[in-house]
Amino acid sequence: MAFDEKKCEGCAHKDKCSTAQDPMDVKLTCNLSKIKHRIGILSGKGGVGKTTVATNLAAALAKRGYKVGLLDADIHGPNVAKMLGA
Structure with missing residues (x-):
């Protein structure tokens, strides 16, 4: 290209x-x-709700009319697609 x-x-x-x-x-x-704003949800510990918080935050912002992108960088077990029903 x-x-x-x-x-x-x-x-x-x-x-x-x-x-x-x-x-x-x-x-x-x-x-x-x-991209004007970036929000990172992270923790060194597993099972503390990072994906849940990120997914709910993205959904709430989208519902308010914001353009939202959500990246699940968990290489061991990405779950955003499951939480969003995909």
Whole structure:
């Protein structure tokens, strides 16, 4: 895929991206810079309700009209899909 500089016009990280080796890294950095708020739910201990809190928080924010993305980074047993009925 060829790098298209027009896609990153107005990006806050455009100057930093121009030296990147991989065009996909440039596109990813520019796209992620458009996300205003990020909320992380984490704990070193298992079974404390991280997935439950994250899923309920995402659902509540979406219900209020916010655009929400939810990433389950649990490599041992992701459960967000189960909690959302997928």
